């Protein structure tokens with residue numbers, strides 16, 4: 228049975244454009260994404276839902292609504308409701324229906340949506356009561372013992388909640404037992420240690436959930452990296468390897484952070500540089 232792919236919009240964020248574009252000069256990046264009067268650019272935090280007919284697999288949960296008001300403002304999260312839950316409801320679904328949730332890494336803008344929305348005086352609780360949670364080994368270890376440079380990107384309570392659920396699968400290789408055939412991982416270390424970049428066999432060609440290796444269309448161009456990346460040159464080498472392979476196999480990319488484009492196909496321009504051409508959910512492969 229072909230797998231139905233649904234881009235699930237989550238809470239949106241506004242982050243400093245200079246930090247998002249690393250060493251790329253503003254004169255260049257502001258032609259791609261216009262900053263607001265606080266120098267911030269709009270970013271999506273969307274998930275990808277794979278409907279297999281008899282099972283729902285969710286890739287990431289976005290930032291969600293767990294932040295207290297002060298931190299919500301600091302990190303530019305626009306909405307105070309949990310938008311991804313609304314997006315599931317718009318498809319007649321609930322977080323309780325999801326059987327597997329794959330988390331590329333545990334930075335809050337990818338995993339915060341696992342938690343209940345903020346309520347004054349209440350502790351956050353884990354949503355997705357039936358899902359198995361898939362996390363890469365080194366991404367898990369990093370979340371439990373962050374580095375001073377990325378400590379603010381993690382949710383201190385989250386690892387214990389995941390562990391206590393009894394439904395956590397920590398992955399060492401390129402496959403997860405909870406997912407079974409038709410899914411495999413490319414493990415990336417440039418952005419954060421052990422990030423899982425998932426490849427989904429859609430029945431119409433491979434689709435790669437690019438996570439923070441390629442957060443949106445402008446970052447498909449190889450030299451463009453983020454200030455948040457741990458090793459920018461490693462990111463570029465990993466992107467080249469991934470894009471060469473995916474382009475040769477006529478695959479597609481899924482962007483979690485691109486404000487307007489969830490699905491795109493890698494292509495080369497007349498000078499051989501990689502770019503991403505938007506396609507709809509059915510418009511790749513073959």
Ligand SMILES: [Zn+2]
Pocket residue numbers: 332334418419439
């Ligand atoms: Zn990240």
